Amino acid sequence: MPLENDVNKFIDENYGEIPLYLIREPKIIHLASMGTHKFFKHEIAVIDTPLIQRLKYISQLGAVYNVFPTARHTRFEHTLGVVIAATRIWESLLENNHLDYLPESERKRILLNVRMAAILHDIGHCPFSHASEVVLEEFTPIKSEKSRLKAKPHEILGYYILKSKAMVDFFEEISNEYKINLDLEEISNYILGKTRVPAENQFIADIINGPFDADKFDYILRDSNFSGVPLSLGLDRFLVSLGTDTVKTPQGELRKLILLEKGIMPFEQIVLAKAQLYSAIYHHQKVRALDQMIISILRLSISDGIEVNGLKIKSAVDFLKIDDFDILKLSTGETKLNQICKNLKERQTLKRSLVISSRTIAKDDNLGFQKILKRGEYTSLIRESNKVLAERIGGDCTEFDVALDLPDTPKLGETHERLIKIGTDFFPLKEFFPQEEWIETYIANKWRGHIFATEKYRTQANTKGMEYLEEEFGIKFNDNATLWSKILPSVKPQKEIFDFPLSDRR
Amino acid sequence: MIRFPDDIISIIFREMGLEDEALRFNQELFYSTIYRYFKLHPSLFADFYFIESGTYPYSDLLERIITRHKISRLLKTENPDFEFIRLKKGTSELIDRELKPNFDEGELEILKSIGKELQGKLSSV
Numbered sequence: 001m002p003l004e005n006d007v008n009k010f011i012d013e014n015y016g017e018i019p020l021y022l023i024r025e026p027k028i029i030h031l032a033s034m035g036t037h038k039f040f041k042h043e044i045a046v047i048d049t050p051l052i053q054r055l056k057y058i059s060q061l062g063a064v065y066n067v068f069p070t071a072r073h074t075r076f077e078h079t080l081g082v083v084i085a086a087t088r089i090w091e092s093l094l095e096n097n098h099l100d101y102l103p104e105s106e107r108k109r110i111l112l113n114v115r116m117a118a119i120l121h122d123i124g125h126c127p128f129s130h131a132s133e134v135v136l137e138e139f140t141p142i143k144s145e146k147s148r149l150k151a152k153p154h155e156i157l158g159y160y161i162l163k164s165k166a167m168v169d170f171f172e173e174i175s176n177e178y179k180i181n182l183d184l185e186e187i188s189n190y191i192l193g194k195t196r197v198p199a200e201n202q203f204i205a206d207i208i209n210g211p212f213d214a215d216k217f218d219y220i221l222r223d224s225n226f227s228g229v230p231l232s233l234g235l236d237r238f239l240v241s242l243g244t245d246t247v248k249t250p251q252g253e254l255r256k257l258i259l260l261e262k263g264i265m266p267f268e269q270i271v272l273a274k275a276q277l278y279s280a281i282y283h284h285q286k287v288r289a290l291d292q293m294i295i296s297i298l299r300l301s302i303s304d305g306i307e308v309n310g311l312k313i314k315s316a317v318d319f320l321k322i323d324d325f326d327i328l329k330l331s332t333g334e335t336k337l338n339q340i341c342k343n344l345k346e347r348q349t350l351k352r353s354l355v356i357s358s359r360t361i362a363k364d365d366n367l368g369f370q371k372i373l374k375r376g377e378y379t380s381l382i383r384e385s386n387k388v389l390a391e392r393i394g395g396d397c398t399e400f401d402v403a404l405d406l407p408d409t410p411k412l413g414e415t416h417e418r419l420i421k422i423g424t425d426f427f428p429l430k431e432f433f434p435q436e437e438w439i440e441t442y443i444a445n446k447w448r449g450h451i452f453a454t455e456k457y458r459t460q461a462n463t464k465g466m467e468y469l470e471e472e473f474g475i476k477f478n479d480n481a482t483l484w485s486k487i488l489p490s491v492k493p494q495k496e497i498f499d500f501p502l503s504d505r506r
Numbered sequence: 507m508i509r510f511p512d513d514i515i516s517i518i519f520r521e522m523g524l525e526d527e528a529l530r531f532n533q534e535l536f537y538s539t540i541y542r543y544f545k546l547h548p549s550l551f552a553d554f555y556f557i558e559s560g561t562y563p564y565s566d567l568l569e570r571i572i573t574r575h576k577i578s579r580l581l582k583t584e585n586p587d588f589e590f591i592r593l594k595k596g597t598s599e600l601i602d603r604e605l606k607p608n609f610d611e612g613e614l615e616i617l618k619s620i621g622k623e624l625q626g627k628l629s630s631v
Contacts, residue, residue, distance in 0.1 A: 147555045150555050150556075150557050193557070193559060194559065198559060202559055205559070206559075210559075211560070247561055248561065249558060249559060249560060249561055249562075250538075250541070250556070250558040250560075250562070250563045251558045251559060254559060256559075256561075357577075358577065358578065358579050363579075364596075366578050366579050366580040366594050366597065367578075367580060367597065367600045367601075367604065369577075369578040369579070369580075370512065370516070370574065370575065370578035370580050373512075373574040373577060373578055374510040374511075374512040374513075374571075374574060376574075377510060377511065377512070377553075377567075377570070381508070408570060409570065409573045409577075411566050411569055412569070413533075413560070413564045413566070413569055414560075416533040416534055416537075416562065417560050417561045417562065417564075418534075418561040418562075419561060426561070428534065428561075430533075434587040434588060434589050436533070437531075437583060437587060437588035437589050438587075438588055440573060440576060440583070440588070441576070441583055441588045443573065443577075444573065444576040444577045444579075447577045
């Protein structure tokens with residue numbers, strides 16, 4: 001069944017008639033990171049639906065809170081933050097006189113659509129956010145829609161949820177009840193960064209999904225703030241530098257969101273912040289190990305037919321019926337899945353057994369190293385490697401006790417777009433400073449792949465993992481590969497001296 | 507033998523003569539050229555897709571592939587600006603021996619002409 005039909009059936013069966021709550025007045029919501037903001041009545045009616053409320057139970061950063069304890073924020077807060085960020089972008093465009101050509105009524109109508117797209121932009125997210133997307137991509141319908149719609153799995157699911165009959169009916173009801181004119185088809189396009197009339201309206205889609213989108217503003221600030229990893233972002237300065245203009249693209253001339261010269265510095269901050277978030281948080285070795293555990297839990301629930309929230313997961317759409325809490329509830333019982341889940345809850349994570357990087361592989365083995373890296377493109381091949389590793393380790397080791405991890409690097413394509421306007425010409429960021437090249441060099445140097453394993457198989461995963469990768473890809477690891485995995489204590493543990501309470505330190 | 511999209515780009519880099527001469531990399535130019543050939547030879551570039559609403563055709567797969575080349579140090583970037591790229595010494599021979607046999611004559615001809623075209627374009631940047 002095509003994915004669109006599958007999602008339609010799911011929404012119909014589970015949300016048949018989506019309840020429309022009558023909201024008497026706008027609501028003020030206070031949000032850390034983005035501040036206090038008024039939400040309109042019809043927006044509260046949408047936010048109060050089960051489809052948006054479920055985002056409260058989907059962590060924004062997977063299980064990162066096991067490493068950065070305050071990173072407890074969810075897709076729900078992020079969603080509200082994106083509404084505020086999108087509104088601020090719109091208001092800046094108004095203040096910068098870039099929307100003067102639009103009649104007042106049209107400006108109001110578009111803003112309501114943009115805000116609604118922000119509310120709905122993450123509606124397709126599944127348990128532990130991006131961690132579950134790895135498993136979602138293993139379903140053929142998602143794989144084929146990914147290249148057709150040029151979108152991520154959660155965007156594809158979100159797009160089809162908004163196309164479902166129940167949602168169309170619900171939005172018709174909303175429009176009638178609150179006397180507004182929401183364009184659900186266009187809202188679903190915005191989520192993919194598209195619009196029906198790109199020549200005139202691409203900049204509107206860009207606000208939701210584009211080089212300088214509201215999503216990025218919120219997640220950079222929120223992830224940094226709640227993880228306790230401070231990063232600087234001159235958002236106000238960036239906003240006063242935004243505009244719209246007609247620029248050349250492969251699709252022809254489109255009106256896009258552009259940046260004036262004074263926005264170069266905060267733009268550089270955004271690109272730097274992205275790279276640092278990856279290195280400090282998203283690619284933290286413990287975070288990657290936790291992601292691998294989540295992937296194992298989801299794969300086991302599918303392969304062993306284990307019920308999650310009373311449901312056997314058989315398709316990508318089934319992921320929309322479960323959240324983080326449903327997964328964590330699986331921690332009692334005797335199965336392999338139960339054990340991994342218990343370990344996840346108790347922070348008994350997979351451990352580093354081998355570090356894979358340009359600094360742990362002999363200098364002349366670049367093509368072999370490249371052969372390992374390109375396997376990262378296909379999760380099926382990574383899974384195959386995990387099975388081979390488990391076989392080599394032997395005993396009762398399974399593919400869920402070891403994990404080859406080759407993380408993706410951040411996308412920096414926006415730095416090459418000719419969107420910075422000086423005079424009548426447009427330039428890419430790199431024209432002023434080769435920032436992307438510097439950052440890519442930073443990323444290439446910071447990048448680490450790993451073999452993770454449970455404590456029981458940690459040492460064997462090191463020896464067998466090294467043996468497997470050396471034989472299969474013709475490389476040679478140096479001592480750092482093991483040393484940096486910290487399997488063996490390299491120094492005698494020192495006695496800690498507590499001569500005064502830690503809290504008294506200033 | 508599995509053919510990876512990375513292999514296509516490795517062969518193009520090799521045909522650009524990057525082992526002998528460092529070139530100033532230009533992402534817009536590089537992506538636009540690959541995009542044009544992607545349109546002409548969709549089966550050869552089957553794994554690729556491009557977003558067309560930006561100011562140049564953007565492919566996240568292509569970005570990942572180039573980064574992977576840099577992480578493995580197969581592709582080196584040179585100081586002070588890291589704008590110049592060069593293939594590591596001895597790489598061309600390895601690519602000829604290990605990657606090219608997975609492609610037929612016709613495909614290799616296409617990749618060679620892409621490499622030569624890019625070499626010419628990037629030399630004049």
